[in-house]
Structure formats: structure tokens, C-alpha cells
Amino acid sequence: MSLVVLNYFDRQTLSVLKPIVKADLTLDDKAYSLLTFAFMLPYIVMYVASGRLIERFGTRICMSLFAIGWSIANIASGMSHNFAQLAASRALLGAAEPGVFPIIQRAILNWVPVERRALAIGIVMPAGNLGAILAPPLVAVMTAGIGWRAAFIIPGLIGVSIAMLWWFADTKQAPPPSLDTAQPVAPDEEAASISALLRDKRYWAIIAVRMISDPVWYFYLFWIAGYLQERVGLSLSELGLVGSIPYIVAMLACLVAGRFVDRAAARGHDPIRIQLRLFAITAALMPLGALITMTSSVAIALLIITIVVSVCQTWFVGFNVLLAGLFPVKINASAVGMLGAVGASTSLILNLLAGFILAQFDYVALFAGLAILHPISAVILFVVIGRTRPKPRTTAVESAATSGVAT
Template identity: 30%
Template sequence: MKPSTDTTSRRRWLMISFAFLATLINYLDRQTLSVAAPVLREQFHMSAVTYSRVVFCFLFAYTIMNGVSGPLIDRLGTRLGYALCIAWWSAAAILHAFSRGALSLGIFRFLLGAGEAGNWPAAIRIVAEWFPKNERAMASGIFNSGSAAGSIIAPPLVAFILLRYGWEYAFVVVGVLGFVWLAFWWPTYQSPPEVVGEVQVPVPGAWKLFKTRFVWSFTFAKIFLDPVWYFYTFWFPEYLKTARHFDMAQIGKFAWIPFLVAGSGNIVGGWFSGWLIRRGLEVTVARKTSITLFAILMMAAIPAVLAPSAAMSIAWVSVAMTGYTGALASMLTLPADVFPKNAVASVYGLASMGSGFGGMLFTLITGWAVEHYSYTPVFIGFGLIPLLCATILWTLTKSPEQAI
């Protein structure tokens, strides 16, 4: 797709800014528990294993709803589909304030995960509708940098609210932000004229899509990529407290740093992929080359856990997380490169559902390993599994005709 007018060209950056802000809010809601975990674990008497089960509740709902939200957004359209998702997860975030133990906390995490699953299929559909192929990785990097921005803001913001007013208010404040976003989104968003008027390509059903070589290969690749981010998102503040002996004030002061650095990976990864395409590399080859190089960067998790000081550990984690965001900028665009626009959310949702099961498994393994051993084998594992992602990706098909 090529924007037909200067107005359309300018408007697409407004649309991607909505996706950026939604992703930022998504991660604020998600990270509130991670920052508050040391306090809630003590108040609710949760062990590392119990906490991993609470995280599991989120991932279970997130996983199942990935397979539902993608096709639902393709059916309802970007405007309505995105609005329903953010309204759901914002309400669920506020409900966390009423938690009275691990069980109720797990239920509210389940509801949050069910709503948050729709963010990426909807955002990727915006990219597919508004941006040409050579700009999609950059656009994806821009909206996905909202995850880093949300993770940067969450530690100091949540720690401040928690220490000043109590953990309940932290969940309420971040939950309300989603409804503020919704008030601006609903009257503003529209699909570009080219998409509104184009003939929709018939899309195979979910099971037929999943049986295609692209979708199952892409799914298995995500199984060995996405859990890396889940680990840093859900466990990094706990790691700082348990292994590096940080208190809540120190967590609020330093836990955001790797997420700030990781934000650069979204932009650099998106730019690098587009640069390879402009140099003449075939689109999917450019995406996979970029992902492979950033997967190697994620091996920085290994020296992170072995570092003698907390400062060095945070620095190495920053490098590893930048590797993830750099790789994800290209991963997010692959479905749009291969499938028609009205199938993109479905394909990404199905693949994310598969990878979510991997995330759940790795989360339970993390809790068990931390409880019985230490964080060392966990960091080593998350430093190596992205290499499996890169290896699997090279089995993907190269063209829409092969994919469908």
C-alpha cells in the first residue's frame, strides 16, 4: 500500500501513535503487579511457586484469547475491536485493587490477560492497513516501543503511588488511563480509503491457517522468543529484590533502566530490517537476518546473572532486552509481509496463542528453578533459547502464494 495523499501520509503517523499509547498503557497495567510483587507476596504470603501460578493465570488467559482476539478483530474491524479490548483490560486492571489473596489476584490477572491479548493483533492490523512493506518494521518498532515506555514508567510511578497511598491505588490509577485513551480513539480512528474500498481476499479458517507452513513455523519460533520478555517483565523486579537485595525504593529507582535501553531496539531493529530491504534483500530474508543478529545479542543474559555487581547485571540485562525488542520489530511484521491485510490479526493471534503455551511452561519452570536452585540456570536458559527461534525462522515460506 502506498499513501495516496500527503494527508493520508501524515494521518498514518497519528494512527500508529494510538497503537504506541495503547501498548504503553498495556504494559503499565501489566507491570503494576511486577513492581508491587514484593509487597503483595509478603501481604498475601505467596511463595515463588505461588507467585508463578498467579503469573500463569495471566499467561493462560492471554494465550487462549490470542487465538480468539485476532480473528475477532479481523471480523469487527480495527476501530471497534481495539476499543473493546482496551475497555476490557482497563476494567480488569482496576479490579486488582479488590484482591484479598492469591486466589482473587489470580482471577483478576486472568481477566487482565484475556483483554490484553488483543493489543498486538489490533496494532499489527493498523500497520498492515496504513504502511507499505519497507516501512512496516519501523512502524511496528514505534508502536512496540510503547511496551518499553510502559515498563520504564511503571517502576517509579507504581513505587511512588504504592509507598504514598497503598498498592490498591496503583492499580486504579493505571487502569483509568485506558478509558482516557478510549475517549480519544473512538472519534478519531478510521481505516485508510484504500482499505475501505478494496476487495477482501477470502481467508482460510483458523485451523487451515494454522496448518500452513508459515503459521506453524512462526508459532514455534515465537515459543522460543516471547518467554524471554515475559521473564524480564514478570520476574526482573523480584530478581533485584531476591538476588541483588534491592528494597522497594531501589526497585523503583533502577528497575526501569533496562526497559529504557530496550526501547532503542524497537527503532534500530525496525530501521535495520528496512535498510536491508532497501539494499535489495528479499523481504522475509531481511526480516530473518535481522532477527538472527538480535537473537545473538540476547545471549547477554548469561553474563548478566554472573556479573559481580548489580550495576553490571542491570547493564547486561539492558543489552539482552534490546536484543529482544530489536528482533520483535521484524517478527511483528512477518504476518503482514506474507498474508493479506484482513488475515494479519488472525495469523498473529494464532501464533501468539501457541507461543503463550510456551510462556506458561517457562513461567512455571522459572518459579520451580528459583525456588529450588537460583536465578542462574534461568538466565542461562533465556540467553540461549532465542537461538532456537532464529533457527526455526529460516524454515518459513517466502511468498503469500506459498503461505496460503
């Protein structure tokens, strides 16, 4: 769990320090766009490769190497004195960080019973939010006390230490399933393969949706801290006080969503259909993001940002619930890796162009365009996946009693 927290802390540090680093290294928004590109290009490649590496070498070796790699990258970021050095450090960070998420997915499917998976995913997957929660105040404190470089170097040294602890702790293999605890096996488990996955139109629907919706999260992750400082007027210390609010609420939202899906499944409802309904409800909130630039109130801006971040995080949890319910366990790590890569690919394009868009149209165009992506995605999921799910068979009384929960 601590490595997941550090994963997000380390990637969030630069966005929190954006105004200070830009001034110290003489960078502009176009250069910052290129820094996000330097992070995301290897991030995409390694998201695809990490799933296969995990299935080949296991979680012990892969997590240790990934964590040491991104920690060294973070230390190098703090030692950078020009754009080229910082871009190289961000590239190494991008190559090392994505593997943690396929590892988590594989571990949950191996160890957690089916009836508790949605809650487990809802707890563990958003754990990275703790890093995003801790980043604004801790980065502000370290920067004020010993300089912005320490905000990169100190977490990097901690990450190397924890990675070494992981190597010595992750020595056990998953126990073989007993007759009492064996999990249900998908009908096509033995025939599971990447080629079969890529022939499934449901997976292609999820791929399309991730390509459409993921840029919203990555834009907010890399740009919103700078926006709050440069456009809303927060100081770094003020950002440290309130910048973690969206991520705290997002964690709670993921817990509630995971618990809701599990409880509905325990009552006999199809968890996939429940998850699709949650996608639709939360997507309806996303157009609020277009209103951020229309307010000068810090409180209202934070409220809108909190809603958008919470929806993005519950969607990421929901995608893992869909993968766990639709596809065999043995290819879930690869499925997660490929999805992360395709989602990051369109996010890379947006972040590369963001600096140029800001120079021409300011933030209004960006926030307005991002506000419609989740509603479009929800429609695709319902059209493709919703139609493949068997309709629930209930009596008129049962239908009336459960109409407020799911269909």
C-alpha cells in the same frame, strides 16, 4: 498509543510490587507462579480469539471493550485482599490485554505503505515499552505516597477514561486505495484463509520459534523486577530510578532495526533475508543471560538484562515484519493472534513451573536454560524460511559493495 502504553504499564505493576504484595498478602514464589498462570491462561485463549473478533467487529468496538476490561481488572487487583481475589483479577487482565496487538498489526497494514512498514512496526509495536519504562518510577512514587493499592487503581481509572475517548475517536474507516497509493497485493490475497496459512511450513516454523523463544521475554517481564530487589539488593525506589533503562534501550533498538530493514529494502535487498540476518546477529548475544547470577554488580546485571530485553523486543518486531512480508494482509491479524497464543502457551508453562524450579535449583538453572533458546530459534528460521527465499542476483562488484549489509 496511550492505550498500548497502559497495556504494558498495567501488566508490569504486579512484578514491580512483587516483594510488597507477597509480604502483605502472605504469598510465596509458588503462589506468584500461580498468579502468572492465572494471567496467561486466558491471555492465550483470547490471543487466538482476538484476531477473529477484530476482523469481525472492527477496531473501534474491540479496542474499547478490551481496554475497559483490563482497566477494571487492574482496579480489582488493587482492591484484592487475598490470593483468590488477586488471581481472579489477573485472569480478567489476561483475557482483555492481548487484543491490542492484532489491532495494531491490522492498522499498520491498512494505512502504512509497504516501504515504510518495518519502521512503522518498529515504532508502534515497542510503544508498550513506554509503559514498562514508566511503571518502576511511577509505581514507586504512588506506593511511597498513598500505598501499593493505588498503583493499581489509579492507572485503571485512567484506562477506563481513555477507552471511552477511543470509542468516540475511532469513527473513520480506512480510505479505499487510489491508483497512486494502492499497496501491492499478495498473489494469493484472494485465496487467503486460515486453513491455507496453517498449511504453510513457513508459518509453522515461526510458530515453533515463538514457542521456543517467547518464554524468555515473559520470564523477564514477570520476574526480573523481583529478582533485582530480592537478589541484587535494589530497593523499590532504586528500582524506580534504573528499572526502566532496559526498556528505553529496547525501544531505540527496535527503531534502529526497523529503519535498517526499510533502508535495505529500498536499496533492492529482500527485507525477509535482512530480517533473518538480524535474528541471527541478535541471537548470538543471548547466551550472556546465563551470566546474570554470576555477578554481584548492579551495573553489570542491568547491562545483561538490557541486552536480553532489547533482543526480545527486536525479535517481536521482526516477527511482525515477517508476517507482513510473507502472508496476505487480510489474515495478518489472525496470524498475529495465533502466534501470540502459542508463544504465550509455553511461557505459561515456564512461569507456572518457575516458582518450583527456584525452590529446587535457584535462578542459575532458569537463566542458563533461557540463554540458549534464541540461538536455537535463529537456526530454525534460517533452515526453513531462509531456504525458501530467492537468492539475490548481483554482480561481483555489487556483491562486494553490499556484503556488509545483506545477502
